[in-house]
Amino acid sequence: MAKKKAVDDADGAERPALPATSWAVLGLLSFGEELSGYDLKKWSDWSLRFFYWSPSFSQIYSELKRLEQAGYATSRMVAQETGTRDKRVYRITGEGMEAVRTWAREAPVDPPVLKHGPMLRLWLGHLLEIQQMREVLARHREFAETMRQRAEEDMEGAKANEAWSYPTLTLKWAERYYASERDLAEAMLADIEELERGKRP
Amino acid sequence: MAKKKAVDDADGAERPALPATSWAVLGLLSFGEELSGYDLKKWSDWSLRFFYWSPSFSQIYSELKRLEQAGYATSRMVAQETGTRDKRVYRITGEGMEAVRTWAREAPVDPPVLKHGPMLRLWLGHLLEIQQMREVLARHREFAETMRQRAEEDMEGAKANEAWSYPTLTLKWAERYYASERDLAEAMLADIEELERGKRP
DNA sequence: CGCTGATGTTTCTAATAGAAATACTTCTAG
DNA sequence: CTAGAAGTATTTCTATTAGAAACATCAGCG
Numbered sequence: 001m002a003k004k005k006a007v008d009d010a011d012g013a014e015r016p017a018l019p020a021t022s023w024a025v026l027g028l029l030s031f032g033e034e035l036s037g038y039d040l041k042k043w044s045d046w047s048l049r050f051f052y053w054s055p056s057f058s059q060i061y062s063e064l065k066r067l068e069q070a071g072y073a074t075s076r077m078v079a080q081e082t083g084t085r086d087k088r089v090y091r092i093t094g095e096g097m098e099a100v101r102t103w104a105r106e107a108p109v110d111p112p113v114l115k116h117g118p119m120l121r122l123w124l125g126h127l128l129e130i131q132q133m134r135e136v137l138a139r140h141r142e143f144a145e146t147m148r149q150r151a152e153e154d155m156e157g158a159k160a161n162e163a164w165s166y167p168t169l170t171l172k173w174a175e176r177y178y179a180s181e182r183d184l185a186e187a188m189l190a191d192i193e194e195l196e197r198g199k200r201p
Numbered sequence: 202m203a204k205k206k207a208v209d210d211a212d213g214a215e216r217p218a219l220p221a222t223s224w225a226v227l228g229l230l231s232f233g234e235e236l237s238g239y240d241l242k243k244w245s246d247w248s249l250r251f252f253y254w255s256p257s258f259s260q261i262y263s264e265l266k267r268l269e270q271a272g273y274a275t276s277r278m279v280a281q282e283t284g285t286r287d288k289r290v291y292r293i294t295g296e297g298m299e300a301v302r303t304w305a306r307e308a309p310v311d312p313p314v315l316k317h318g319p320m321l322r323l324w325l326g327h328l329l330e331i332q333q334m335r336e337v338l339a340r341h342r343e344f345a346e347t348m349r350q351r352a353e354e355d356m357e358g359a360k361a362n363e364a365w366s367y368p369t370l371t372l373k374w375a376e377r378y379y380a381s382e383r384d385l386a387e388a389m390l391a392d393i394e395e396l397e398r399g400k401r402p
Numbered sequence: 403c404g405c406t407g408a409t410g411t412t413t414c415t416a417a418t419a420g421a422a423a424t425a426c427t428t429c430t431a432g
Numbered sequence: 433c434t435a436g437a438a439g440t441a442t443t444t445c446t447a448t449t450a451g452a453a454a455c456a457t458c459a460g461c462g
Contacts, residue, residue, distance in 0.1 A: 019449090021449075027325045037410075039410095048324070052317055055449085055450090056452090110318045112318060112319065113314070114315055116252040117310070118311075120252070121310075124228045126231075127305045128306060140310060166324060172392060173320060173385060173389050180381040187374075220418090237440090255419090257418075257421090288440080288442085
């Protein structure tokens, strides 16, 4: 007998246990639109990118298949008007809606995952010249400011639509988050300069 | 003929291209101590955890093998005093030292990777009750404050040692980072309360 | 007419995460 | 005094995730 991992939710329904990425994809569908894998990639690059992953196509397409298998989404082929390639579009089902809702409400609050390459480099400061540390921090600062601006711009675009009020809030959060990243880089730069002054008085 | 991916560094030496995790492990060894896989796991949980990954044992052990293969580390078996199990300890080689140094100095500054589960949940606010949003944010706030405190404590411990001055700086950064995360959660909570007031005036 | 770029999907490989198995020892509470 | 929990130490297995590349079609542009 093939064992399928499953969890029993508070509402008693047994549902397959899915990884975070599946929920993210299903979450994108939960706004109600009928979307292709390609659309989903674009949407996630657009909004989720600021605080959650940039999924690869391969993952999106395989998640979609899994979601359809699980009965959380249905798909149909769409022949495009102007002769462009046919595509398969997905729509969330009632069951899928119920499943994401349950997940969003009841999943444990896991800590965010952070992999901060620039900090890893600076942590190895004993291998660097001060000039290289400045360089790493300057580039990171620049990156943070760029992301901050984009979050701000995207927020302006999202504000208009009533349905996007929560995404708008998270964009606001992102705008502040990247502002903070920028300032933290600045502060660390100052710390490094001070440390350096202390070494050669 | 087996093709091996390799990169030519600025100094002309051809070195195997390694993933970030390898560099992190080699970075841990670059402080000069002779360490076992188990030790490395503990050290990384201790210091790297605040801004970079918590590696799994399986990864650490396989990275160590790869590093030894590449000539960046050597190992020897150590019989333990009090009858506890023998262990294999690793030490960085001159070549390894040169390789991490080059990596730390010359690798491109990649953007940090963030997967913020709590934000993903709130982004799906249309599926939640306000009470559940408060809950998610409160837990996240708590997590951030705990991490902030730990970073602060660890920094106190690291400050004493001259060799740890750069790790100390990154712990200081981490302390500020988690303070900011905590405050950002607070701010978003306020935003949500305001949004809610606006919905039912 | 060939080039670039956008849409759209699939395939492959490598990297990463995480649990669990194995093995031995020391500490601790009943 | 002893069973069980917790610490040290490593390996194996599986699933998830990342990323490049291949494949395919068409629109617009010079």
